[in-house]
Structure formats: C-alpha cells, structure tokens
C-alpha cells in the first residue's frame with residue numbers, strides 16, 4: 001500500500017490483549033460491523049459509539065446493581081440527568097410538583113426551560129404532611145419530584161408515602177438521590193419510579209469528573225428515558241465512565257468515613273456557643289431523624305449549621321479564616337468544603353428563617369481533629385467579626 005494509506009491503517013497488534021482487572025477504555029464513534037445486514041441491525045449490534053461502548057456497559061451494570069434497578073441512562077452531568085429525566089416524562093400542558101428545597105439548578109431548569117415548553121412547575125414545602133401535598137395535585141399534575149434530604153437545609157421527606165401517593169394518582173415520582181450516592185438509600189425499593197444522582201459527587205469521589213445517572217425498573221419509563229437521551233444526543237466519554245467505575249470500588253468505604261467524620265464534626269458544632277442549630281438528619285435532635293433512621297443505612301459528609309445572629313461581615317470572617325476547609329461548590333470529593341447558603345435561599349418560595357447565617361459543610365476524609373481545629377480558627381475570626 002501507498003504511504004498515505006499505511007499512515008491511516010497501521011499494522012494491528014498481534015495476539016490477544018493482556019487481561020487487566022479493570023475494563024479497557026474503549027474509545028470510538030465508528031463501530032465496524034461484520035457485514036451489510038449488520039449495519040441496520042440495532043437489536044443484535046452496537047452500530048454507533050454515541051450510546052457507549054464496553055466501559056460504559058460495565059458502568060451501567062454496576063449502577064443498576066447499586067440502586068437495584070433494571071435500566072440506567074448516563075448523562076454528561078447531574079444537571080443533565082435531572083433535566084433529561086424531566087423532559088423525558090413530561091409534555092406541554094403538564095404540571096410538575098417540585099420540592100421547594102431542590103438543588104438550585106433544578107429549579108432554574110424548571111422555571112426557564114420547562115416553562116418555555118409549556119410545562120408548569122408548582123413548588124411545595126417538603127415539610128408539609130403527605131395529605132396536604134396530596135391536596136396540591138391538580139388535573140394536569142403528572143409528576144412529583146423529591147429530594148431528600150433537601151439541598152442546603154436537609155429536610156427529610158417521607159419518600160415511601162409520597163411515592164405511593166404519586167402512584168395512586170397516576171403520576172410518576174422522581175427523586176434526586178445524590179446525598180445518598182445511590183448507596184445509603186434505595187428509592188426504587190420504596191416505589192419511586194426514577195432515581196437520579198450526580199455521579200460527579202460521591203461516585204466519582206475525587207472532584208475531577210462530571211456525570212449523572214437516572215435509574216428505573218418500569219419498562220415504559222426506561223424506554224422514555226432512553227429515547228430522551230438518544231434524541232438529545234447525550235454521550236459521555238469513556239475515560240469519565242472509567243473514573244466512575246473506579247469510584248464505585250471504594251464508595252462503601254468512603255461513605256462510611258465521610259459519614260463518621262461528618263457526624264463527629266456535627267456533634268462538636270452542637271456544643272459550640274456560636275452555633276444556633278446543626279441541620280443533619282443523622283443527629284437525634286434533627287426534626288426528621290426518625291425518617292432518616294427508618295429509610296437510610298448511613299449518612300454522607302454533607303450537612304449545614306446556623307450561626308447565631310451576627311453582622312454579615314462575621315460570616316465572611318468565619319469563612320475567610322478557614323485554611324484546610326476550602327471555599328467552593330460541589331461536594332462528594334475527598335476534601336472538606338464550606339459555603340454560605342443565604343444568597344441561594346432567596347429563590348425559595350417557602351424559605352424558613354433560620355435565625356442566622358446558614359453555612360453548609362462537606363466533611364472530607366481528613367482527620368476530623370484537623371477539620372475541627374480549622375473550624376475553631378473560623379469561630380475565633382467570627383467572634384472578632386461579630387464584636
């Protein structure tokens with residue numbers, strides 16, 4: 001063959017590839033098919049790489065196993081998974097009942113994109129009794145969206161009761177299960193139709209990759225989710241799928257440590273004079289502790305606390321004095337992080353007044369004594385700022 005052809009088609013390696021314990025990162029848009037009939041035989045062959053190749057198949061099987069599902073779709077981020085699932089099951093004229101404590105970009109998707117396609121979102125207070133939420137269901141309400149615990153303020157929802165309510169009214173139920181990492185709580189086992197999580201958080205676990213998933217058991221629901229991904233052309237990179245598989249291997253261990261470290265810091269915060277309240281569902285003082293104990297097998301490292309009322313500068317002084325704990329969004333990685341939540345609470349429809357600044361902490365895998373020492377330095381700066 002001529003030189004230009006040989007550059008395009010170098011000799012293939014001979015013999016079979018060595019067997020490694022991890023899957024091969026198979027990359028490809030084009031898939032070579034054995035004969036003309038196979039080109040259009042989508043049932044028997046993977047005919048194109050956009051829907052995923054071998055490494056994606058390994059990840060999908062692991063995620064189905066994790067959440068005891070029969071089908072899963074992968075999305076390029078958690079936000080894409082939330083939006084993709086909602087677009088897949090709703091249509092123009094429908095109404096969506098959305099928890100008021102949803103992750104803020106979920107709310108933005110509803111208010112901007114869903115609204116533009118004629119889908120109306122009605123927000124509900126997640127602390128209302130199930131019967132009261134039932135009263136909000138109208139003739140056009142097609143779906144109930146849950147997030148438990150809620151973002152930033154950690155309210156627990158009675159998920160089994162709400163899933164049963166949705167089913168009894170012919171609605172679908174969806175949940176953002178990111179806090180549990182699909183591991184500490186299994187929503188499909190209590191009747192939820194679609195469980196979504198940002199794999200970006202604990203499954204990835206190292207703050208270096210984006211991905212989302214939506215799992216289901218019902219064939220019709222699964223088909224709708226799949227059509228949504230196919231139609232919108234979403235695809236995730238093989239390297240990122242590999243990173244998620246690697247994260248899953250240590251998920252159980254990491255969640256145990258995040259949970260223990262988080263509770264240790266939360267208990268310490270409960271004893272601090274500067275703290276008005278600690279919002280952590282695994283603390284017996286939490287109003288939703290019983291639900292957490294009934295439904296969850298553990299806690300992650302994410303919770304919030306309320307600072308006693310002080311000048312606004314005092315909160316900034318607290319955050320700015322932290323050295324080990326980084327200031328940054330996202331969570332689920334190995335590292336401890338903090339944010340103040342008040343600017344995000346303003347968009348809520350039923351925002352409680354917490355009686356002071358709300359600070360969210362992600363407790364990482366560091367030694368809790370070092371995290372506590374850092375928080376102590378923060379409180380010293382806070383007292384100076386408040387003085």
Ligand SMILES: *Cc1c(COP(=O)(O)O)cnc(C)c1O
Pocket residue numbers: 077078079080082103151176178179197198199200201210211212330
């Ligand atoms: C971070 C997060 C998401 C979105 O995940 P991304 O991968 O960052 O898009 C969705 N839901 C919750 C609760 C989150 O915390």
